[in-house]
Amino acid sequence: MHLIHIWLVGLFQMWFFTKSSCGEVYIKFTKLECDPNPKYFYNHTCRLKAINRYKTIATMKTLIKDVLRNVSVNIVLYARNDVQVFRPLLVNFTANICEFLDKKHSNIYMGIFMKFLSQYSNVNHSCPYTGYLIMDNLYIDNSHQLITKVLTNFLNTYYKIVLHFYEDYPKDYIGKVSYYLEVIETKKSKKI
Secondary structure: OHHHHHHHHHHHHHHHOOOOOOOOEEEEEEEEEEEEOOOOEEEEEEEEEEEEOOEEEEEEEEEEOOOEOOEEEEEEEEEEOOOOOEEEEEEEEEEEHHHHHHHOOOOHHHHHHHHHHHHHEOOOOOOOEOOEEEEEEEOOOOOOHHHHHHHHOOOOOEEEEEEEEEEOOOOEEEEEEEEEEEEEEOOOOOOO
């Protein structure tokens, strides 16, 4: 079993550090679905806005009814296969956002997620949360090198990232956000 694990890690590193033969690589949001629990949220907005051919930004805003004291998130990455079905791929973890913001240590996936999230949202302090939760102008570009590198080195071009949020995990479901992504690779132009 240990040998298989080492082999899989080596295979992942080979894919991760392989240079692409294409030109620029863009990651574009194609669809956004928000499903907040009306027990916790009201007056929510969830939309995509096209900036150009290769860039779409996501905006989500909602008002919290009461107080969120102990929020956990479950994040799952899916890849679309040849028969147009999304299957889980590599990432599936659950972590407590409040504990991470208090202690600043958790698993590596949570560190990447919170670093990315804090750039575009007001989720940047420890719990409790009241008032508005805002995620504004969210997009993935080449400055997010780790995310871009992971998504572009697989054979798939369509991905789905699903975030399930819980209060006092696993007791109460708060809501779900699904991001649909497309990896677009442009061809290098040959100079004559």
